[in-house]
Amino acid sequence: MSAGQRRGFLTGGTWCADHNKLLDRWPVEETVTRILEESVEGGGSACNFGIDIRRLDPSMPVATIGCVGDDEDGRILLRYADDNGIDRQGMRVIAGGRTNYTDAYSARDTGKRTHIFHQGTSALLSPDHFDFAGTTARIFHLGLPGIHDVMDNAWKGEVNGWVATLKAARAAGLETNFELLQIAPERLRELAEPCLPHLDTLVINDYEIGAITGTQTTRDGETDIAACEAAGRQIMERSAVKVLAIHFPRAAIAFTRDGAVYRHPSVNVPQSEVRGANGAGDAFAAGFMYGYHEARPVPDCLKLAHASAAASLRSVGTTGSVETAERCLALAEGWGWRAMPNT
Template sequence: MNQLRLPAPGPVVCIGETMAALAPAPDGSLETAESLRLSVAGAESNVAMYLADLDVPASWRSAVGDDALGRRVLAAVGAAGVDVSGVHRDPERPTGLMVKEPAGSGTRVHYYRGGSAASAMGPDVLDGDTVRSAAVVHLTGVTAALSPSCRSLVTRALTPPPGGRRPTVSFDVNHRAALWRPGTAAQVLHDLANRADITFVGLDEAQDLWGADLATDDVRKLLPHPRLLVVKDGGRGATAFSEDGSWTVRALRTEVVEAVGAGDAFAAGFLAGLLRDGDVPRALRLGHITAGSALAVTADRGPLPDAATIRRLLAMTPGEWEVLAAEGLPPAGPGGHGTT
């Protein structure tokens, strides 16, 4: 059985901080650059924007400062087709900031989000009809790391209400070591990840957090409770576990420009595929297709293939997909973000 059905239809509500982001040119240096590019960056809003690209109704709940950077964030996320009406504008706290530093081994990220508007979020963010009527609520371990009140928000989202309907909760471990006090992340993230309905974790993350020798199957033993556990193994592929079995789908070969944002893109593609028809292998394929668009650009979000191409890729036989995975997709055209 390849299918897993989700509750009644509704939007996907993504909850978490989005920051203003500064970066020099990809081959530049923070120490010598005379100008920096300003963009926005946030795991949960990345998921929401990719879901909108894939024609899935998406809402982003968060808080930003009542400042120019906050207005920039709201404009960028809203322009992608995401509902931002539930975002709080905090008159006292600033919008969070991150700075990207290109390095030979990848991109280093510096956070300036202590005391930010989003760090003051609490469980009350979950109140209201938008969240209660959601098909899926998507959260990440980043939010749990921001503050005690944010961790309470995530914990409440993962707690079934007495006698009430809880939306399906999707949780991406998304471990960011710089946000955690030493020695605290492993247990907290394990407990949260094991309470979600759908959990995403990278094999490398699991090894860093819970044991260097872990294999993909070992992660399922550590996290037995999610209805769906998706373990991503970088450019090799991803495996989904459910009570009905497991499915592994090979990743598409992609020339990596920057890896930041690829995990968010994968989560969005997988959720979009799951909401479409519940077919787990096809959802894994759409996750890989969407992740490839993020890997191919320096921004967190790249253009998807056009709708016809995506339909063709999802309809391939397993053998045809294996051939494609080895060859890789051609670059998406410059016409913007594809939809399905």
């Protein structure tokens, strides 16, 4: 099948059950804080991205590949896929397995989030689970390196399973996108750097671009935009990535293969609307990649990415408040845009 005949997304990698807890504040050790509300919802890059794409455009085909256990969390995730119209024929249910789960805490007073996870069946995911023979999707979205034991290690002559899987996807005619995780920077660079030659697009945050380039891109909790731009140029110079997007709370930057650099500020979300930031990065990536899939200009992709992320902030869970692309953009326009920060 030619690239022009392909449509839709195939997600692969992390499916986990998010045990979301909204706290009044983040506690210091040996003190008590109160849980204001809690829920169990779908989480992980393959889950969140896929659901967000379907919410942005309910007509867009999305299929997925991953591993869950035959426990209650696994059943919740399968229902999430079904309820959101995701083709889950590629999902593997591991008998006797414990589904990957995350205790996802959001502090109401700051909006910051803290994740404590159990790897579970994600440890068993391998390149052998990825069968691309029958897919008609155009874009393959893969993640997350650092929390999948088999994928994180050498595989049949390749430096890791991520490289093996990305190469197989490209050989099958798919465009590839990679999602990262904020693990130790040295480990993130070790896992992600070998994947760069096998990517068409890359959508990451300020921490992640710093980690994979060995650059300090955040200082005292603030984004060093000039350092992010320099790191982005490094990636474009030493890879074949067609489009690179770097996002951070106040704005985002995108680079294209022709040397162009685009910048767009984030949405000025009223603090009263913010319930939690869990899943905002996935929502940004989904908005950007949906725009890319639909051949929208890169500045419009950045705008939709910010709008999708802004909409997602209205729920404690990862995907509950993402709406159609048109509604997300209308919401963003209503709230307005921040001023673009100086580099």
